[in-house]
Amino acid sequence: MTTLSREILKWIQSLDLTYSVRNVRRDFANGFLVAEILSRFKEYSGEINMHSFDNGTAISRRKDNWQQLLKIFRKRSIPISEDLANAVLHCQVMAAIQMVEKLYTHLTKRSIAPIETLIDDTPAAYARPTASKVVKDKLKEPSLLLQEDQLTNTGFAQDAIDKHEMQLRQDRMNDRDRYTHTSKHRMQQRMLRVATRQVQHDDFKQPQIQFLKTVNVRAISDSVALRGARRGNMNTQSPELTPTNRSKESNIKANNEKSSPVQRVTDILNPILRQVLQEESGPTILDFIDSIQSRKPESVSRVFEAFLEEGAGKCAEVAMENPKQFWKLGGICCKALAAASEEGEEAVLEFVLRLAECCGQIDTEDAADLSQDYLVPKVVVLFKTMPNKRRALSDVVGAFCFSNGHVLSLLRTLKGDLDSPTLFECFAGLSSQMPSNFSDAIRDIYMFYVSAGLSSASKQTIHALTILANLCKQKPALALNMIEDLKRILEDPSWEIQAGVLYVMCSSLSSEEGKVEADVFTSVIDTILKDASPIVIKNSLYWMADCLPACSNIFMSTLKALPADIVAGIGPFPSGKALEIAQIVVNDVLESKVKNLEELHMQLLSASILKAKSFKGHSSEWCDVLNSLLRYILVEFLDAEKCGWASMVLEKFFEDEGTRDLACSLLLKKPENSEKAPKLFYFLKMFPAEPSERTKCQKTIESFLGTLVSKHDDLFRDIYNLLKNFESAEPERFESSSLKGLVEAMSR
Numbered sequence: 001m002t003t004l005s006r007e008i009l010k011w012i013q014s015l016d017l018t019y020s021v022r023n024v025r026r027d028f029a030n031g032f033l034v035a036e037i038l039s040r041f042k043e044y045s046g047e048i049n050m051h052s053f054d055n056g057t058a059i060s061r062r063k064d065n066w067q068q069l070l071k072i073f074r075k076r077s078i079p080i081s082e083d084l085a086n087a088v089l090h091c092q093v094m095a096a097i098q099m100v101e102k103l104y105t106h107l108t109k110r111s112i113a114p115i116e117t118l119i120d121d122t123p124a125a126y127a128r129p130t131a132s133k134v135v136k137d138k139l140k141e142p143s144l145l146l147q148e149d150q151l152t153n154t155g156f157a158q159d160a161i162d163k164h165e166m167q168l169r170q171d172r173m174n175d176r177d178r179y180t181h182t183s184k185h186r187m188q189q190r191m192l193r194v195a196t197r198q199v200q201h202d203d204f205k206q207p208q209i210q211f212l213k214t215v216n217v218r219a220i221s222d223s224v225a226l227r228g229a230r231r232g233n234m235n236t237q238s239p240e241l242t243p244t245n246r247s248k249e250s251n252i253k254a255n256n257e258k259s260s261p262v263q264r265v266t267d268i269l270n271p272i273l274r275q276v277l278q279e280e281s282g283p284t285i286l287d288f289i290d291s292i293q294s295r296k297p298e299s300v301s302r303v304f305e306a307f308l309e310e311g312a313g314k315c316a317e318v319a320m321e322n323p324k325q326f327w328k329l330g331g332i333c334c335k336a337l338a339a340a341s342e343e344g345e346e347a348v349l350e351f352v353l354r355l356a357e358c359c360g361q362i363d364t365e366d367a368a369d370l371s372q373d374y375l376v377p378k379v380v381v382l383f384k385t386m387p388n389k390r391r392a393l394s395d396v397v398g399a400f401c402f403s404n405g406h407v408l409s410l411l412r413t414l415k416g417d418l419d420s421p422t423l424f425e426c427f428a429g430l431s432s433q434m435p436s437n438f439s440d441a442i443r444d445i446y447m448f449y450v451s452a453g454l455s456s457a458s459k460q461t462i463h464a465l466t467i468l469a470n471l472c473k474q475k476p477a478l479a480l481n482m483i484e485d486l487k488r489i490l491e492d493p494s495w496e497i498q499a500g501v502l503y504v505m506c507s508s509l510s511s512e513e514g515k516v517e518a519d520v521f522t523s524v525i526d527t528i529l530k531d532a533s534p535i536v537i538k539n540s541l542y543w544m545a546d547c548l549p550a551c552s553n554i555f556m557s558t559l560k561a562l563p564a565d566i567v568a569g570i571g572p573f574p575s576g577k578a579l580e581i582a583q584i585v586v587n588d589v590l591e592s593k594v595k596n597l598e599e600l601h602m603q604l605l606s607a608s609i610l611k612a613k614s615f616k617g618h619s620s621e622w623c624d625v626l627n628s629l630l631r632y633i634l635v636e637f638l639d640a641e642k643c644g645w646a647s648m649v650l651e652k653f654f655e656d657e658g659t660r661d662l663a664c665s666l667l668l669k670k671p672e673n674s675e676k677a678p679k680l681f682y683f684l685k686m687f688p689a690e691p692s693e694r695t696k697c698q699k700t701i702e703s704f705l706g707t708l709v710s711k712h713d714d715l716f717r718d719i720y721n722l723l724k725n726f727e728s729a730e731p732e733r734f735e736s737s738s739l740k741g742l743v744e745a746m747s748r
Contacts (some may be wrong), residue, residue: 264357273285466503583625
């Protein structure tokens with residue numbers, strides 16, 4: 001029986017309920033009608049307050065209604081269990097019917113005559129569900145959709161499979177003939193043949209075919225898997241080839257490709273991994289990814305830095321030729337990004353971004369299509385399950401967008417797969433990779449979410465402000481059009497919203513078009529910074545730094561107005577703005593003509609030079625920074641509290657290949673066409689003749705030289721000559737220092 005009996009339906013109609021029953025499973029799911037039925041009986045009317053029951057469909061409201069009803073059921077001994085109530089709540093088949101029948105029997109004291117049906121609802125054997133269909137239906141049950149524990153869901157799925165297999169075994173026992181395929185009798189029954197007929201010669205008449213004209217058909221396929229082969233065929237074909245010969249050549253090439261071994265990305269990454277770990281028979285890349293969480297972040301960083309230098313280009317070539325390898329490589333990157341700690345995540349992300357760049361250099365269209373088909377689905381799953389990784393994941397999928405069309409396709413895909421809060425956060429991350437001269441279609445999509453976010457919850461407002469700020473870097477007029485709305489939301493005391501509005505203003509100033517309306521934007525900035533809390537100021541400085549060099553004046557003036565205790569804790573700043581921050585320090589030092597670096601200057605240089613991952617790509621600009629600040633940095637070697645900082649800054653310039661030659665020529669070699677000694681030679685003279693008088697500054701210089709010798713073999717000759725010259729000029733000071741041991745070690 002799949003519906004209520006006629007007797008119960010007449011009983012429900014006699015109660016004159018507010019809502020009529022049309023769908024039993026749906027109408028009784030929230031418990032409202034159950035409460036109304038009980039309120040119609042005097043013995044329960046005093047315990048039922050209908051105003052406390054909500055006739056909504058949300059799961060929270062349904063649960064609240066049934067919790068109230070279960071209290072009454074237990075108190076008045078109504079035979080409806082909690083399990084049955086949960087089944088009704090989640091709209092399980094037959095649950096609502098069983099519940100109504102029990103309620104009818106209890107309230108009316110009448111029994112229900114069983115209904116005999118003439119229709120057999122049992123499906124035929126060939127129409128019964130498969131194991132995969134059983135699991136799929138089980139996991140679609142509302143009770144499991146709310147279950148976030150994967151282990152629990154796995155257990156339910158296994159139970160469903162076990163029951164299905166038990167039913168199959170029972171069917172085989174009940175109908176042995178059906179499942180006995182070797183039965184000779186059944187085989188003979190199936191092999192029914194009709195009588196043979198003799199075919200006459202006239203039955204085969206050759207059709208007359210008349211060729212009117214030759215038609216060249218060009219096959220069009222959007223399959224990403226065929227694009228690489230199609231591109232290869234196009235490159236090898238000559239204009240003289242006929243369609244027939246072209247087809248033959250394609251078949252020959254396809255056969256050759258099938259016979260040649262397929263190169264895999266794991267074959268590229270495994271040797272690099274073993275070399276970094278210094279293990280000849282070490283783990284494979286897949287084993288390494290599975291064990292990332294148990295490994296030290298330094299080890300993970302070293303491995304992926306090696307992948308970046310030696311394997312990114314090769315992996316890109318293999319992945320672009322074979323979609324299966326792209327899928328494999330995308331899985332490796334996603335698993336590594338998900339498992340890596342905050343320290344190791346940066347190296348993994350840099351490898352993925354470099355990989356995207358290499359793929360784009362080969363073919364931007366294929367790279368974007370492969371990403372949409374094989375990478376984005378994996379990233380969407382991580383978007384939903386790992387909120388702390390969403391910014392990095394946005395960078396990953398955004399890196400494979402090389403045009404406005406690619407960005408639009410990605411935005412539409414994410415819009416269909418993600419819920420609203422997650423979508424806002426992901427769009428905020430993607431907007432930071434806005435293509436230059438983005439299209440009106442991209443602007444319209446983003447502005448829709450900006451408008452929706454500014455009028456919604458606080459968290460979505462913050463993401464909407466981030467999106468708007470990134471748009472305003474190219475189109476500041478968008479902020480001008482919304483200036484009144486932005487001023488209105490400043491009434492919110494949240495520091496995140498205050499900093500977000502300031503970011504929009506700074507972004508608008510970063511373009512030439514925005515400088516025309518600079519007064520409007522700066523007035524809003526002044527309003528935010530006036531009486532701002534330290535946390536608002538700290539986050540505002542971060543967004544100002546993101547808009548450098550356009551906001552240099554506001555950035556420095558805000559910093560100089562801060563008290564000393566806040567200056568000591570400034571940072572971090574955007575990693576991509578390290579050079580701009582160092583250049584601001586150079587300009588301020590030269591303009592103010594100070595003799596020594598101030599505490600603010602040192603804090604900014606620490607947040608830029610020491611935090612920069614590499615000087616690659618801007619070596620000449622960093623050389624200008626070193627040239628301008630070298631005298632000031634060397635002076636800090638004379639301060640016992642600051643000499644360690646000076647040593648770390650100079651070591652950074654020696655570590656980078658692009659600035660090492662300049663640092664060596666400035667510190668370790670004689671100036672060209674001059675008899676003056678290297679600059680570091682004069683600092684070695686600080687060593688007193690008596691060892692007891694050695695200071696912390698002298699020990700720092702000794703340690704600095706020892707570090708250069710141990711890390712950089714190409715500096716060996718220059719440092720050795722410097723120390724030997726010092727030994728000849730100042731033998732007493734040389735003997736009293738630990739430099740003698742360093743020279744002896746270098747001589748060996």
